Amino acid sequence: MKLIPLLFLFFILAGNASAQISDAFNRDLEKNRVIKPEKSIRICGPSRAGIIANSPLYVVNDIEDFNLIGFSAIDPKDIESMNVFKYAEVKDKYGDKAKNGVIAIKLKKNVKLLTLDKLLGKLKKRDRNLPIYINSEKLINRDGIYLSQAKIESVKVAEKSSDKIKEERYINILLKP
Structure with missing residues:
Protein backbone atom coordinates (compact mmCIF):
# COMPACT_ATOMS: atom_id res chain seq x y z
CA MET A 1 0.00 0.00 0.00
CA LYS A 2 2.92 2.34 0.77
CA LEU A 3 4.42 1.70 -2.64
CA ILE A 4 1.44 3.19 -4.45
CA PRO A 5 2.28 6.82 -3.53
CA LEU A 6 5.93 6.21 -4.41
CA LEU A 7 5.01 4.78 -7.79
CA PHE A 8 2.64 7.68 -8.40
CA LEU A 9 5.44 10.12 -7.56
CA PHE A 10 7.82 8.29 -9.90
CA PHE A 11 5.41 8.50 -12.83
CA ILE A 12 4.85 12.20 -12.22
CA LEU A 13 8.59 12.91 -12.16
CA ALA A 14 9.45 10.65 -15.07
CA GLY A 15 6.43 11.33 -17.27
CA ASN A 16 6.67 13.23 -20.50
CA ALA A 17 3.61 12.74 -22.68
CA SER A 18 2.92 14.08 -26.12
CA ALA A 19 0.43 13.35 -28.84
CA GLN A 20 -0.01 14.43 -32.44
CA ILE A 21 -2.73 14.12 -35.06
CA SER A 22 -2.26 10.98 -37.14
CA ASP A 23 -2.18 11.02 -40.95
CA ALA A 24 -4.92 8.38 -40.98
CA PHE A 25 -7.49 10.93 -39.83
CA ASN A 26 -6.38 13.55 -42.37
CA ARG A 27 -6.54 11.51 -45.56
CA ASP A 28 -8.68 12.14 -48.64
CA LEU A 29 -9.78 8.59 -49.44
CA GLU A 30 -10.91 9.37 -53.02
CA LYS A 31 -7.56 10.91 -54.06
CA ASN A 32 -5.49 8.92 -51.55
CA ARG A 33 -3.52 11.90 -50.32
CA VAL A 34 -2.90 13.60 -46.98
CA ILE A 35 -4.88 16.78 -46.32
CA LYS A 36 -2.84 19.39 -44.51
CA PRO A 37 -4.82 20.73 -41.56
CA GLU A 38 -5.07 24.49 -41.15
CA LYS A 39 -3.55 24.30 -37.70
CA SER A 40 -1.70 21.36 -36.25
CA ILE A 41 -2.72 20.22 -32.82
CA ARG A 42 -0.13 19.07 -30.34
CA ILE A 43 -0.93 18.09 -26.80
CA CYS A 44 2.04 18.03 -24.44
CA GLY A 45 2.46 17.19 -20.81
CA PRO A 46 4.90 19.07 -18.59
CA SER A 47 8.54 18.73 -19.57
CA ARG A 48 11.04 17.12 -17.24
CA ALA A 49 12.88 20.42 -16.95
CA GLY A 50 9.71 22.09 -15.68
CA ILE A 51 9.12 19.36 -13.14
CA ILE A 52 12.70 19.48 -11.86
CA ALA A 53 12.73 23.29 -11.71
CA ASN A 54 9.39 23.29 -9.87
CA SER A 55 9.98 20.29 -7.67
CA PRO A 56 8.24 19.99 -4.31
CA LEU A 57 10.01 20.27 -0.99
CA TYR A 58 11.00 16.83 0.27
CA VAL A 59 10.85 16.42 4.04
CA VAL A 60 12.07 13.13 5.50
CA ASN A 61 11.80 12.65 9.27
CA ASP A 62 11.38 16.44 9.63
CA ILE A 63 14.61 17.06 7.68
CA GLU A 64 13.86 19.78 5.14
CA ASP A 65 15.59 20.06 1.76
CA PHE A 66 16.24 16.34 1.65
CA ASN A 67 18.42 15.70 -1.42
CA LEU A 68 16.89 13.41 -4.06
CA ILE A 69 20.05 11.29 -4.16
CA GLY A 70 19.50 10.38 -0.54
CA PHE A 71 15.82 9.91 -1.27
CA SER A 72 16.63 7.28 -3.90
CA ALA A 73 18.72 5.42 -1.32
CA ILE A 74 15.73 4.87 0.97
CA ASP A 75 14.28 1.40 0.88
CA PRO A 76 10.49 1.60 0.34
CA LYS A 77 10.08 -1.00 3.09
CA ASP A 78 11.55 1.52 5.56
CA ILE A 79 8.76 4.06 4.96
CA GLU A 80 6.17 4.27 7.70
CA SER A 81 4.03 6.97 6.08
CA MET A 82 4.06 9.43 3.20
CA ASN A 83 1.90 12.52 2.80
CA VAL A 84 1.58 15.08 0.01
CA PHE A 85 0.60 18.63 0.97
CA LYS A 86 -0.40 21.64 -1.10
CA TYR A 87 1.26 24.98 -0.45
CA ALA A 88 -1.77 26.42 1.33
CA GLU A 89 -1.64 23.62 3.91
CA VAL A 90 2.05 24.04 4.82
CA LYS A 91 2.99 27.64 3.96
CA ASP A 92 3.01 28.65 7.65
CA LYS A 93 5.39 25.83 8.56
CA TYR A 94 7.81 25.85 5.59
CA GLY A 95 7.29 29.25 3.97
CA ASP A 96 8.14 29.89 0.31
CA LYS A 97 10.23 26.71 0.08
CA ALA A 98 6.93 24.84 -0.07
CA LYS A 99 5.43 26.87 -2.94
CA ASN A 100 5.38 23.73 -5.14
CA GLY A 101 3.99 21.55 -2.37
CA VAL A 102 5.58 19.23 0.16
CA ILE A 103 6.17 15.50 0.14
CA ALA A 104 6.58 14.49 3.78
CA ILE A 105 7.95 11.03 4.52
CA LYS A 106 8.20 9.43 7.94
CA LEU A 107 10.60 6.50 8.21
CA LYS A 108 10.27 3.62 10.63
CA LYS A 109 11.92 4.15 14.01
CA ASN A 110 14.72 1.64 13.41
CA VAL A 111 15.96 3.42 10.24
CA LYS A 112 19.06 5.50 10.93
CA LEU A 113 19.98 8.31 8.54
CA LEU A 114 23.61 9.41 8.32
CA THR A 115 24.78 12.81 7.15
Missing part, protein backbone atom coordinates in the same frame (compact mmCIF):
# COMPACT_ATOMS: atom_id res chain seq x y z
CA LEU A 116 27.59 12.95 4.63
CA ASP A 117 29.90 14.41 7.30
CA LYS A 118 29.13 11.52 9.65
CA LEU A 119 29.62 9.01 6.85
CA LEU A 120 33.00 10.46 5.86
CA GLY A 121 34.10 10.96 9.48
CA LYS A 122 36.24 7.82 9.50
CA LEU A 123 38.28 9.00 6.50
CA LYS A 124 41.48 11.01 6.83
CA LYS A 125 40.88 14.78 6.83
CA ARG A 126 42.81 15.25 3.57
CA ASP A 127 40.52 12.73 1.83
CA ARG A 128 37.19 14.25 2.88
CA ASN A 129 37.25 16.89 0.13
CA LEU A 130 37.82 14.43 -2.70
CA PRO A 131 35.09 14.09 -5.35
CA ILE A 132 32.30 11.76 -4.20
CA TYR A 133 30.67 9.08 -6.32
CA ILE A 134 27.57 7.19 -5.20
CA ASN A 135 27.12 4.00 -7.23
CA SER A 136 29.35 5.49 -9.99
CA GLU A 137 27.30 8.72 -10.19
CA LYS A 138 29.20 11.90 -9.32
CA LEU A 139 27.73 13.83 -6.42
CA ILE A 140 27.54 17.48 -7.50
CA ASN A 141 25.95 19.06 -4.43
CA ARG A 142 26.97 17.82 -0.99
CA ASP A 143 24.17 19.69 0.79
CA GLY A 144 21.22 17.83 2.24
CA ILE A 145 22.67 14.34 1.73
CA TYR A 146 21.37 11.79 4.19
CA LEU A 147 21.83 8.09 3.52
CA SER A 148 20.15 5.17 5.21
CA GLN A 149 22.78 3.28 7.19
CA ALA A 150 21.23 -0.06 6.20
CA LYS A 151 21.65 0.75 2.47
CA ILE A 152 25.39 1.58 2.65
CA GLU A 153 27.55 -1.28 1.47
CA SER A 154 30.96 0.45 1.57
CA VAL A 155 32.72 3.81 1.74
CA LYS A 156 36.26 3.78 0.34
CA VAL A 157 38.86 6.12 -1.11
CA ALA A 158 39.70 4.83 -4.58
CA GLU A 159 43.30 5.38 -5.65
CA LYS A 160 42.89 4.79 -9.39
CA SER A 161 40.39 5.45 -12.15
CA SER A 162 37.88 2.86 -13.32
CA ASP A 163 35.88 2.19 -16.48
CA LYS A 164 33.11 4.57 -15.41
CA ILE A 165 35.11 7.05 -13.28
CA LYS A 166 38.13 8.74 -14.83
CA GLU A 167 39.44 10.53 -11.74
CA GLU A 168 42.62 9.30 -10.03
CA ARG A 169 41.44 9.69 -6.41
CA TYR A 170 37.84 9.85 -5.27
CA ILE A 171 35.48 8.67 -2.56
CA ASN A 172 33.38 5.74 -3.72
CA ILE A 173 30.14 5.06 -1.84
CA LEU A 174 28.42 1.84 -2.83
CA LEU A 175 24.79 1.31 -1.89
CA LYS A 176 23.08 -2.04 -1.57
CA PRO A 177 20.50 -2.80 -4.27
Whole structure:
Protein backbone atom coordinates (compact mmCIF):
# COMPACT_ATOMS: atom_id res chain seq x y z
CA MET A 1 0.00 0.00 0.00
CA LYS A 2 2.92 2.34 0.77
CA LEU A 3 4.42 1.70 -2.64
CA ILE A 4 1.44 3.19 -4.45
CA PRO A 5 2.28 6.82 -3.53
CA LEU A 6 5.93 6.21 -4.41
CA LEU A 7 5.01 4.78 -7.79
CA PHE A 8 2.64 7.68 -8.40
CA LEU A 9 5.44 10.12 -7.56
CA PHE A 10 7.82 8.29 -9.90
CA PHE A 11 5.41 8.50 -12.83
CA ILE A 12 4.85 12.20 -12.22
CA LEU A 13 8.59 12.91 -12.16
CA ALA A 14 9.45 10.65 -15.07
CA GLY A 15 6.43 11.33 -17.27
CA ASN A 16 6.67 13.23 -20.50
CA ALA A 17 3.61 12.74 -22.68
CA SER A 18 2.92 14.08 -26.12
CA ALA A 19 0.43 13.35 -28.84
CA GLN A 20 -0.01 14.43 -32.44
CA ILE A 21 -2.73 14.12 -35.06
CA SER A 22 -2.26 10.98 -37.14
CA ASP A 23 -2.18 11.02 -40.95
CA ALA A 24 -4.92 8.38 -40.98
CA PHE A 25 -7.49 10.93 -39.83
CA ASN A 26 -6.38 13.55 -42.37
CA ARG A 27 -6.54 11.51 -45.56
CA ASP A 28 -8.68 12.14 -48.64
CA LEU A 29 -9.78 8.59 -49.44
CA GLU A 30 -10.91 9.37 -53.02
CA LYS A 31 -7.56 10.91 -54.06
CA ASN A 32 -5.49 8.92 -51.55
CA ARG A 33 -3.52 11.90 -50.32
CA VAL A 34 -2.90 13.60 -46.98
CA ILE A 35 -4.88 16.78 -46.32
CA LYS A 36 -2.84 19.39 -44.51
CA PRO A 37 -4.82 20.73 -41.56
CA GLU A 38 -5.07 24.49 -41.15
CA LYS A 39 -3.55 24.30 -37.70
CA SER A 40 -1.70 21.36 -36.25
CA ILE A 41 -2.72 20.22 -32.82
CA ARG A 42 -0.13 19.07 -30.34
CA ILE A 43 -0.93 18.09 -26.80
CA CYS A 44 2.04 18.03 -24.44
CA GLY A 45 2.46 17.19 -20.81
CA PRO A 46 4.90 19.07 -18.59
CA SER A 47 8.54 18.73 -19.57
CA ARG A 48 11.04 17.12 -17.24
CA ALA A 49 12.88 20.42 -16.95
CA GLY A 50 9.71 22.09 -15.68
CA ILE A 51 9.12 19.36 -13.14
CA ILE A 52 12.70 19.48 -11.86
CA ALA A 53 12.73 23.29 -11.71
CA ASN A 54 9.39 23.29 -9.87
CA SER A 55 9.98 20.29 -7.67
CA PRO A 56 8.24 19.99 -4.31
CA LEU A 57 10.01 20.27 -0.99
CA TYR A 58 11.00 16.83 0.27
CA VAL A 59 10.85 16.42 4.04
CA VAL A 60 12.07 13.13 5.50
CA ASN A 61 11.80 12.65 9.27
CA ASP A 62 11.38 16.44 9.63
CA ILE A 63 14.61 17.06 7.68
CA GLU A 64 13.86 19.78 5.14
CA ASP A 65 15.59 20.06 1.76
CA PHE A 66 16.24 16.34 1.65
CA ASN A 67 18.42 15.70 -1.42
CA LEU A 68 16.89 13.41 -4.06
CA ILE A 69 20.05 11.29 -4.16
CA GLY A 70 19.50 10.38 -0.54
CA PHE A 71 15.82 9.91 -1.27
CA SER A 72 16.63 7.28 -3.90
CA ALA A 73 18.72 5.42 -1.32
CA ILE A 74 15.73 4.87 0.97
CA ASP A 75 14.28 1.40 0.88
CA PRO A 76 10.49 1.60 0.34
CA LYS A 77 10.08 -1.00 3.09
CA ASP A 78 11.55 1.52 5.56
CA ILE A 79 8.76 4.06 4.96
CA GLU A 80 6.17 4.27 7.70
CA SER A 81 4.03 6.97 6.08
CA MET A 82 4.06 9.43 3.20
CA ASN A 83 1.90 12.52 2.80
CA VAL A 84 1.58 15.08 0.01
CA PHE A 85 0.60 18.63 0.97
CA LYS A 86 -0.40 21.64 -1.10
CA TYR A 87 1.26 24.98 -0.45
CA ALA A 88 -1.77 26.42 1.33
CA GLU A 89 -1.64 23.62 3.91
CA VAL A 90 2.05 24.04 4.82
CA LYS A 91 2.99 27.64 3.96
CA ASP A 92 3.01 28.65 7.65
CA LYS A 93 5.39 25.83 8.56
CA TYR A 94 7.81 25.85 5.59
CA GLY A 95 7.29 29.25 3.97
CA ASP A 96 8.14 29.89 0.31
CA LYS A 97 10.23 26.71 0.08
CA ALA A 98 6.93 24.84 -0.07
CA LYS A 99 5.43 26.87 -2.94
CA ASN A 100 5.38 23.73 -5.14
CA GLY A 101 3.99 21.55 -2.37
CA VAL A 102 5.58 19.23 0.16
CA ILE A 103 6.17 15.50 0.14
CA ALA A 104 6.58 14.49 3.78
CA ILE A 105 7.95 11.03 4.52
CA LYS A 106 8.20 9.43 7.94
CA LEU A 107 10.60 6.50 8.21
CA LYS A 108 10.27 3.62 10.63
CA LYS A 109 11.92 4.15 14.01
CA ASN A 110 14.72 1.64 13.41
CA VAL A 111 15.96 3.42 10.24
CA LYS A 112 19.06 5.50 10.93
CA LEU A 113 19.98 8.31 8.54
CA LEU A 114 23.61 9.41 8.32
CA THR A 115 24.78 12.81 7.15
CA LEU A 116 27.59 12.95 4.63
CA ASP A 117 29.90 14.41 7.30
CA LYS A 118 29.13 11.52 9.65
CA LEU A 119 29.62 9.01 6.85
CA LEU A 120 33.00 10.46 5.86
CA GLY A 121 34.10 10.96 9.48
CA LYS A 122 36.24 7.82 9.50
CA LEU A 123 38.28 9.00 6.50
CA LYS A 124 41.48 11.01 6.83
CA LYS A 125 40.88 14.78 6.83
CA ARG A 126 42.81 15.25 3.57
CA ASP A 127 40.52 12.73 1.83
CA ARG A 128 37.19 14.25 2.88
CA ASN A 129 37.25 16.89 0.13
CA LEU A 130 37.82 14.43 -2.70
CA PRO A 131 35.09 14.09 -5.35
CA ILE A 132 32.30 11.76 -4.20
CA TYR A 133 30.67 9.08 -6.32
CA ILE A 134 27.57 7.19 -5.20
CA ASN A 135 27.12 4.00 -7.23
CA SER A 136 29.35 5.49 -9.99
CA GLU A 137 27.30 8.72 -10.19
CA LYS A 138 29.20 11.90 -9.32
CA LEU A 139 27.73 13.83 -6.42
CA ILE A 140 27.54 17.48 -7.50
CA ASN A 141 25.95 19.06 -4.43
CA ARG A 142 26.97 17.82 -0.99
CA ASP A 143 24.17 19.69 0.79
CA GLY A 144 21.22 17.83 2.24
CA ILE A 145 22.67 14.34 1.73
CA TYR A 146 21.37 11.79 4.19
CA LEU A 147 21.83 8.09 3.52
CA SER A 148 20.15 5.17 5.21
CA GLN A 149 22.78 3.28 7.19
CA ALA A 150 21.23 -0.06 6.20
CA LYS A 151 21.65 0.75 2.47
CA ILE A 152 25.39 1.58 2.65
CA GLU A 153 27.55 -1.28 1.47
CA SER A 154 30.96 0.45 1.57
CA VAL A 155 32.72 3.81 1.74
CA LYS A 156 36.26 3.78 0.34
CA VAL A 157 38.86 6.12 -1.11
CA ALA A 158 39.70 4.83 -4.58
CA GLU A 159 43.30 5.38 -5.65
CA LYS A 160 42.89 4.79 -9.39
CA SER A 161 40.39 5.45 -12.15
CA SER A 162 37.88 2.86 -13.32
CA ASP A 163 35.88 2.19 -16.48
CA LYS A 164 33.11 4.57 -15.41
CA ILE A 165 35.11 7.05 -13.28
CA LYS A 166 38.13 8.74 -14.83
CA GLU A 167 39.44 10.53 -11.74
CA GLU A 168 42.62 9.30 -10.03
CA ARG A 169 41.44 9.69 -6.41
CA TYR A 170 37.84 9.85 -5.27
CA ILE A 171 35.48 8.67 -2.56
CA ASN A 172 33.38 5.74 -3.72
CA ILE A 173 30.14 5.06 -1.84
CA LEU A 174 28.42 1.84 -2.83
CA LEU A 175 24.79 1.31 -1.89
CA LYS A 176 23.08 -2.04 -1.57
CA PRO A 177 20.50 -2.80 -4.27
